Amino acid sequence: MRFGSSNINSLIPSAANIKAALESLAEGLAASAIRLVTTSMKVVPVASLQAWAEAVDTALLNARSSGIRYGGISSVVGGIGVGTTVSITAGAGQLLNNADASNPTYTAVSWTAKTGLAIANTTTSQTWWYVDDASDTIKQQTTKPTRSERRSRLYLFRTSFTNGVISALESEASPVQQASLATRDLGEALGTLRAGRSDLTPSKGGGALKLAMTGGGLFKFGSNYPFSYLDPNVVTFDAFDSAGTGRFRYAIPAGPLAPDLSDIQVGNYAPNGAVAAIPGSTSRVGLHFIFRFPGGNTRIVYGDQYYNNLDEAVVALGSIDPFALAPASFETSGFVVGAIAATAGTTDLTTARFVRTNQFGNFSGGVVSQSGALLRSNNLSDVASPATACSNLGVYGARSIIAHREFGNLQAVASGANDVTVVDFTLPALQSGDTVHIAMYAQGGGTMSASGGLWLRWIRDGVTSLDLYTLFNATINTVGVQRYIKVRDADFWLAVLGDTNLGSNATAPTTGAINRASTQKIQVVFRSQNLTTTLHNLVITVWRDTP
Incomplete structure (x- = not known):
């Protein structure tokens, strides 16, 4: 390659020549020969440098919180339910104390691996283990950490002590640098x-x-x-x-x-x-x-x-x-x-x-x-009585579920004089003024003779108050049916909502008030008369009407 009339390769010194020239310059250059020219030199003032350093420190403090960086994995020596001491791996973390928000303090802490740590107070069932300084000491407390304590202490784990041994161990760690993702964890746990x-x-x-x-x-x-x-x-x-x-x-x-x-x-x-x-x-x-x-x-x-x-x-x-x-x-x-x-x-x-x-x-x-529910057009000032208010607002009562049980895969074989009781359900105590409904459903196949059937009993203190055996007979339908029994409001008598609802062979309810302290049960019995193997799914729901 040529540059003008000269070959450019001849103008480029070799690496050896460059090295020799630099060594010669260094040998002949004394310190006294060096002069610093300060013209136009930019120097950061001490005050500005201090402010910058404090701003950086504040930003770091604001970005930090108390928590564990690594390690601190705990275990029970000998195993849970057997051991009485714990071991913990080496680890490190950080503590931010901003009790004085204008002058927060930050402490880096670490601890060495430890084993055979005994519970200091075995008279209480729970112990929380934590670090709160740089002394390489794992400390304990028997009270549940407060919100403020969690901000000034680094909690590692919790133990339960029962019957002379450690019966449970759970981590209490709060990893640092994960605040945003921890919030996301909570959001995903709660769902949309x-x-x-x-x-x-x-x-x-x-x-x-x-x-x-x-x-x-x-x-x-x-x-x-x-x-x-x-x-x-x-x-x-x-x-x-x-x-x-x-x-x-x-x-x-x-x-x-x-x-x-x-x-x-x-x-x-x-x-x-x-x-x-x-x-x-x-x-x-x-x-x-x-x-x-x-x-x-x-x-x-x-x-x-x-x-x-x-x-x-x-x-x-x-x-x-x-x-x-x-x-x-x-x-x-x-x-x-x-x-x-x-x-x-x-x-x-x-x-x-x-x-x-x-x-x-x-x-x-x-x-x-629903139709009749609260509308903007309601005259809310017309509340002369509860009944009037409910009528205006289209409120006709609400139901509170007080008991719900599902009975599946019920199966029995009965013949001769032997009935088979497949459900014996104790009702919750009734309260004054309650109106209680019992709804029962049966689904599933199965056959029985014309004289067989499914029998419903209401039992009060061991005495039958109501017998029904025509809930199902002959071929069991697969649609499911619903039956009601009602307890009277004022005197707690057992009231039947019409024979057509409960079956034409319902016996008359026992007269006299039903004591609220009595034990009341619902029994479902497979009738004995020529009953073949039958499978039912039954649901009993008890709900309470409130105004």
Whole structure:
């Protein structure tokens, strides 16, 4: 390569020549020959440097909290339930004491591995083990740590001491540098939540079988981040109405079902995860569970049972897990906003019950909306009496479940003079003024002779107060039936709600008041007369009416 008239290669010194030149320069350069020129030199003032260092220190303190960095894994020497001492691995952590917020102190702590640590006070059952200084000492306390103590001490683990040995050991560690992710852990444990108490309330839409829902938000950690850096965890939705542009899909455990719909499919349910028409009378009731997702989808899941009336269906909500009827993926972010209880033959949801869940998506504490419920147009000043107020507000009473038992796979063989008692259920104590209903259902196949049957007894202090044996006879139906027994309000007599409801062969109830202190039972007996092997599933629910 040439540069002008010269070969450029001849202009570049060799590495050896460069090295020799630098060594020669260093040998001939004395310290006195070096002069520092300070013109235009930038020097940081001492005060500014101190302020900068303090700002860095403050930022570090603000970013820190008390907690463990590594190690501190504990175990019981000899094993839980056997040993009396503990071992702990070496570890380190940090303590931030900001009792004086204007002058917080930070202490790095560490400890060496230890074994054979004995519980100092074995007269109490629980001991918390912690570090609060740099002395390499593991300390103990027998009182539950307060919130302030957790901010100034590094708790490692807790032990329980029972019958002379350590009976339990649990970690109490709070790892540092994980505050944001710890909050996410909590958010995922709680699941998707309703952002406000009245958000996303379901109701009848603008058409006969349409679904409406108020606007509102769902809380799910990070779900709104793409739309708002300042509000990353709550997705907000506009009001929904399938009479307009709102659409939903039904879903079964196998997955969502196409196509998008605008009408509630009141005539269907999904026994064993397969969609089917509700059989029999069109007055039977199905449940439809409404799910909403942070991504905006609305899905409805069929119930897998049908019911004799709306009251029965609403009561059943307390014992149903909607996620068990839905695709498994719904558990990731789905939120149950409520349920619809509607008769199979209805052509207008005005007669349906809309039940809103609480903020956690549970039906405990949910709100029932129905025809005659509280409306904006109510004259709330017209409360001359409780009865008038209830009438104005469309409030006709509420039910509190006080006992619920399910009896499955009941099987018996009876013949000759031997009856077989398959259920002996002790009722809770009745209170003054209670109205109590007992609802019983039987499902499943099986046959018995015409003279056989299923016998219901009400027992008070060992004395039969009521005998019924015509609940079922001959061929057992698979639909299930409902029967009621009522305890009178004023005198606590056992009152039968009509022979046609309980069976034409019901004996008269025992006269005289039922002592509230007495032991009262419900018994279910397989009748002895030519009864063949029979399988039943029975549910007994006792609920209490309140004004």
